Amino acid sequence: MFKPVSTTGWLTSALAVTGLACGSVAWGHHSFAMFDMQKEQSLTGTIKQFQWTNPHTWVWIDVPAGNGAPAKEWGIEGMSPNFLGRRGWTVHTLNPGDRVTIVIHPVKNGRMGGSFVRVTLADGTVMNMMGSSTPPKRSHAAPASRAH
Amino acid sequence: MSRPVNKSGLGRAWTRIGFAAFATLAALAVSAAEPQATEVLRRPHVMSWSELDKLPDFTTGIWEMSLGRGALTQRSSPSLTPTYAAMLKAYKAEDTPDANCLPPGMPVIMGQPYPMQILFGPREVTIDIEAYMQVRHIYTDGRPLPVDPDPTFNGTSIGHWEGQTLVVDTVGFEPDTPLSANWGMHHSGKMRIVEHFRLTDPDTLQVVTDVNDPVALTKPWTTTRVFERHRDWTIAEYICEQNNRNLVDQSGKAGIILTPPK
Numbered sequence: 192m193f194k195p196v197s198t199t200g201w202l203t204s205a206l207a208v209t210g211l212a213c214g215s216v217a218w219g220h221h222s223f224a225m226f227d228m229q230k231e232q233s234l235t236g237t238i239k240q241f242q243w244t245n246p247h248t249w250v251w252i253d254v255p256a257g258n259g260a261p262a263k264e265w266g267i268e269g270m271s272p273n274f275l276g277r278r279g280w281t282v283h284t285l286n287p288g289d290r291v292t293i294v295i296h297p298v299k300n301g302r303m304g305g306s307f308v309r310v311t312l313a314d315g316t317v318m319n320m321m322g323s324s325t326p327p328k329r330s331h332a333a334p335a336s337r338a339h
Numbered sequence: 340m341s342r343p344v345n346k347s348g349l350g351r352a353w354t355r356i357g358f359a360a361f362a363t364l365a366a367l368a369v370s371a372a373e374p375q376a377t378e379v380l381r382r383p384h385v386m387s388w389s390e391l392d393k394l395p396d397f398t399t400g401i402w403e404m405s406l407g408r409g410a411l412t413q414r415s416s417p418s419l420t421p422t423y424a425a426m427l428k429a430y431k432a433e434d435t436p437d438a439n440c441l442p443p444g445m446p447v448i449m450g451q452p453y454p455m456q457i458l459f460g461p462r463e464v465t466i467d468i469e470a471y472m473q474v475r476h477i478y479t480d481g482r483p484l485p486v487d488p489d490p491t492f493n494g495t496s497i498g499h500w501e502g503q504t505l506v507v508d509t510v511g512f513e514p515d516t517p518l519s520a521n522w523g524m525h526h527s528g529k530m531r532i533v534e535h536f537r538l539t540d541p542d543t544l545q546v547v548t549d550v551n552d553p554v555a556l557t558k559p560w561t562t563t564r565v566f567e568r569h570r571d572w573t574i575a576e577y578i579c580e581q582n583n584r585n586l587v588d589q590s591g592k593a594g595i596i597l598t599p600p601k
Contacts, residue, residue: 225585225594225595239599240599242600244582245577245582246577246579246581246582246583246585247584247585249584249600251599264599266584266597266599270452271453271577273453273577276575277572298597302595302597304597
């Protein structure tokens with residue numbers, strides 16, 4: 192029924208199943224219906240802003256449109272900082288000016304948004320919603336902004 | 340005719356019998372008035388701190404539901420009555436809005452990917468749930484369930500201890516909250532939830548939840564959740580409306596606000 196594509200993919204699929212069967216885990220305060228959960232799209236660009244907020248973190252990224260056209264700003268919805276902060280993320284994990292590649296489940300109807308799957312940082316570290324999926328090459332240490 | 344009190348022979352025997360009778364009656368009176376030591380942990384009453392100290396350790400650290408294997412040791416779907424099955428069938432995730440930062444209420448509030456803290460007090464067990472910053476008060480002082488409770492999201496709860504297990508009974512639910520994480524599933528206000536909380540090992544809390552609803556369910560629905568203890572975590576703030584970009588438009592369609600922040 193599901194293929195483990197990434198940890199987040201497994202998580203989302205597993206919870207889609209359990210959500211139907213048991214009603215035991217409700218991720219966030221809304222359904223994932225507005226995202227195309229079967230599709231992954233990759234965006235390479237520069238972080239504009241990282242919102243470390245509830246109910247979701249939001250990554251705002253400028254993605255070049257090509258041919259000299261102005262960059263487009265995409266909004267990527269992630270898990271709560273409460274969840275991420277206990278799994279290796281901090282408010283400093285993504286910073287304005289960071290050049291990254293983000294993989295998302297895009298919003299349906301072609302709008303510039305999506306659900307966060309994973310990000311590859313400039314130093315090659317790959318972060319997903321469960322934390323780092325590769326050994327970090329540098330420390331993301333910073334004053335903890337959320338209780339762990 | 341009075342008999343002079345004397346301490347010899349027959350008088351002494353009567354004195355002993357009288358004393359024994361008095362002592363027995365006194366002992367019976369005492370045992371009826373005060374609970375025996377073994378009953379202290381069973382009958383709900385206002386507890387002393389030394390009694391609370393003897394309870395299983397639900398209060399050290401905070402609890403979060405295990406993700407992945409073992410999180411849901413029992414998976415079953417609720418068996419809905421025809422009316423409620425029809426409501427589920429008519430539900431479309433794209434069209435029907437989820438609540439906009441409204442907490443989901445019981446039983447779904449106990450299955451969120453956020454931790455909870457359990458506190459013991461003389462009159463209640465308090466569960467501080469990080470998701471939506473919800474609090475459940477489980478009165479353990481012997482008060483009965485309300486006969487005509489106001490409908491609320493989390494219901495009104497009483498509890499008692501059966502050995503090492505906390506048994507919680509909850510009634511009085513607002514019917515517009517979901518029955519499960521699938522928001523198409525609803526319960527009626529007649530829902531009644533019984534939970535059994537117990538440690539299955541020193542750092543694992545199992546909660547077995549029995550949902551009864553004669554209007555929405557054809558039979559009781561039982562789920563089992565497993566929580567891990569995290570000794571060095573603390574409950575964090577969760578203000579859902581802080582940056583809520585998921586909303587419902589006027590036609591009831593779920594939407595997403597992609598306007599970038601300044």
